[in-house]
Amino acid sequence: MRDFTGRAEHLAALDALIPPDPGQDDERPQSVVITAVDGAGGMGKTALALHWAHRIQRRFPDGTLHVNLRGYGPGEPATAAEALGGFLRALGVAARAVPADVEMQAGLLRSMLADKRVLMVLDNAYSVEQVRPLLPGTAGCMVVITSRDSLTGLVVTDAAYRLTLDLLTPPEALDLITGILGAERAAAERDAVNELVRLCTRLPLALRVAASRAAVHSHLTVAEVVSELADDRTRLDVLSEFADERAAVRAVFDWSYRRLPPEQAQLFRRLGLHPGPDLSLPAAAALAGLSPADARPLLAALADAHLIEPVAGGRYRFHDLLRTYAADQALHHDTGDDRDQALDAVLTWYIHTAHAADRKLYPAQTRPWDVVAEPARPYPIGDFDHALAWLSTERDNLIAALHYAAEHRLDRRTVSLTIACAFTATTVSWQTWIDIVTVGLMAACRVGGHIQEAQLLAHRGSAATYLHRWEQAAVDLDRVEAMARDLGDDELRVWVLNDRGLLLLKQRRFENALRYLDEALSLSRGIDTGRWEVVIEGNLSAAYVGLGRYREALDHGQRGLSLRRKAGDRAGESGAITDVARAQ
Known part of the structure; x- marks a missing residue:
């Protein structure tokens, strides 16, 4: 991505995980290296993975395999069979020679990747089950998976390294906006740019949308964009104006929300009503009309999906734009009596x-x-x-x-x-x-x-x-x-x-x-x-x-x-x- 910025710590962590070249003396275990990059929607996981893959692809002379697993987005998630078939064809297997059985496809892929150095990017995964059949079986390969889910199962059973993306730091957010607007324009409206960072809560997608709005509409000043974003009730609408759903903040959040089972979705909406900055398990349970024992696994699931963030002391909080989104869902899906009772x-x-x-x-x-x-x-x-x-x-x-x-x-x-x-x-x-x-x-x-x-x-x-x-x-x-x-x-x-x-x-x-x-x-x-x-x-x-x-x-x-x-x-x-x- 031309204006990719920041994430130096995460890029360095990925660099450190690259398996050693053949014959290189290294004490690390010689096995497939799996890295799960997780984070909330709009956090820039795909941008990070692709930027890093492009930068280091020479370290994998046998090629790079990439697939969008469509875990969160329009349409249904890709099946393992679809992804495996695409990989096998990319490796030269004729379409008619691709086995029909998923296990046979996975076995053929592992055989073809044996003794090779291939980088595999599994983007936008939905679940561990969707990913596991795609994993190679021998050392030398590296797999980078991006997902809104924490994919904890891969950490437990496949020794995956978990790398979580959070909001950009304030300097990174300023660099991103400056890269889109240009240094001269950003410097001319420095106060407005700082306010834009605050209103977008340093969420990369929101920053891109807001800054691009000013860049595309040259008649708009940054201060005018800030004025449009100032109202909590319409901020998501302003950040969702582009026709491309992938560049609309509300649509990106929708893809995560629609994947939730009904009980989790209801709790997510209830949490959006909470007036304070964070809340405990008992407070969340009171808000949802649940016992703490029943609320605990639902909160954990929402945290795994990066729709809420666990913090110290068994407490939870929202990123501000997700809080606005959750409250908006409550307004549209729950009755006034339901909201008042909660x-x-x-x-x-x-x-x-x-x-x-x-x-x-x-x-x-x-x-x-x-x-x-x-x-x-x-x-x-x-x-x-x-x-x-x-x-x-x-x-x-x-x-x-x-x-x-x-x-x-x-x-x-x-x-x-x-x-x-x-x-x-x-x-x-x-x-x-x-x-x-x-x-x-x-x-x-x-x-x-x-x-x-x-x-x-x-x-x-x-x-x-x-x-x-x-x-x-x-x-x-x-x-x-x-x-x-x-x-x-x-x-x-x-x-x-x-x-x-x-x-x-x-x-x-x-x-x-x-x-x-x-x-x-x-x-x-x-x-x-x-x-x-x-x-x-x-x-x-x-x-x-x-x-x-x-x-x-x-x-x-x-x-x-x-x-x-x-x-x-x-x-x-x-x-x-x-x-x-x-x-x-």
């Missing part, structure tokens, strides 16, 4: 599991949870460490689920997911936490969740305090105080008194802070799990440190630490130890 099931699963993790992580915490519905298959949270690991891993998914629920006006789900995201206040910027809480606040106002609204306002006021946005914090806390009076809610009153004290602490107005904190401490005793008492003890310790009254600071810090330990509150214990250390 999404409700996974949102319920996230909320319920986050609630369970929150209880393990913060046993003294009181959150304004609504009634937490139980999913069909609850996920057990074992202990503090498990809770911390789960919430840390799922943080981005919880935030994504929150924004999905808000965009679709699922207000009760939005409120619950905002509360589920409370853990993130310790792991994201205060501004991000304010943004999250504001989304939940709007939903709480619409559903009339006054307690949730008040507590989320308090969260926002506290975050504004840490950002030294005194006026914003005071406005939110004034509203909370008024709502506490209207609702007759003593716990909410304690909350706002503490947060007013915190606001004054941050302003270094320590005497004024003490007045609010003393009142909050007196009111807090006996009205909840003890959560507020320990929080206020810590703030009182800080206030007394600010005043230089260190013995009183130490007393309050030690009381807070004792209460944290009594409650088994490991998450809060470190803060209490800090209070004591500061006073000391």
Whole structure:
């Protein structure tokens, strides 16, 4: 291919596998070398194999055999008999002399390749069964197979070397576009070219289609092509405009999707609905309405077909264009009720599991949870460490689920997911936490969740305090105080008194802070799990440190630490130890 670029590491790996020339001293086993090049549709497997074969064909003086096995594409896959017949005729066997029996054809091919150095390229294979009859039987030959399937059976039984193609690196993607547009034009619109790389997710086929669109239509700037690709809903259409199906991204994805059995196809569509960046086996099972045991082999099959990508920790993710394609298939093949039920099931699963993790992580915490519905298959949270690991891993998914629920006006789900995201206040910027809480606040106002609204306002006021946005914090806390009076809610009153004290602490107005904190401490005793008492003890310790009254600071810090330990509150214990250390 004229503008082939990148893949230096993969080309080097193929070079290293070339069998030694006859008589060359080499310790490698003298057997047929089989390399399975796998990857998702549009990843450039065929381009790599053909580019490499052309480059090194002189190392195979007895010739090169190539066949497109049509595993993924229009029409039916080639049979082994078709491929064997083509190879035998290419080697000089008259058509009438080709045996009718596949096993006899395979035997004749192996005989004719004995003691020869032939490179065999089996392109676009569908399965191990399609490939195995075509393999030569003696050393000196090399077989390169490309497939969207992982062809694991060849690795296990035929010692095949597996080489997986992933997305191009950013420099490789830029080189590919530059090769199509020309260096001058690419340099003139460098920002647009960079955005084109991002929107095409560095998928080689998508990059070729998008760059060629600008190259073929000289009146189009790269920026205009980028504008066409900006909308997620129509991006695949823009990348599928060419009449040749092999150059249409949607058609290439279709060929993989249509090969899936019904259960795998349905799970693929469900996964396209997931709002987050990746997902675990239990989350995928909840989304599909399956048990984890039933979902596991289906996910493995989709990964083998390179329609999803396995990542660390037993999780899975999509390449972005495949995610868009999967969601599009769900839109066209599933009913609205089917899609809504799947999404409700996974949102319920996230909320319920986050609630369970929150209880393990913060046993003294009181959150304004609504009634937490139980999913069909609850996920057990074992202990503090498990809770911390789960919430840390799922943080981005919880935030994504929150924004999905808000965009679709699922207000009760939005409120619950905002509360589920409370853990993130310790792991994201205060501004991000304010943004999250504001989304939940709007939903709480619409559903009339006054307690949730008040507590989320308090969260926002506290975050504004840490950002030294005194006026914003005071406005939110004034509203909370008024709502506490209207609702007759003593716990909410304690909350706002503490947060007013915190606001004054941050302003270094320590005497004024003490007045609010003393009142909050007196009111807090006996009205909840003890959560507020320990929080206020810590703030009182800080206030007394600010005043230089260190013995009183130490007393309050030690009381807070004792209460944290009594409650088994490991998450809060470190803060209490800090209070004591500061006073000391």
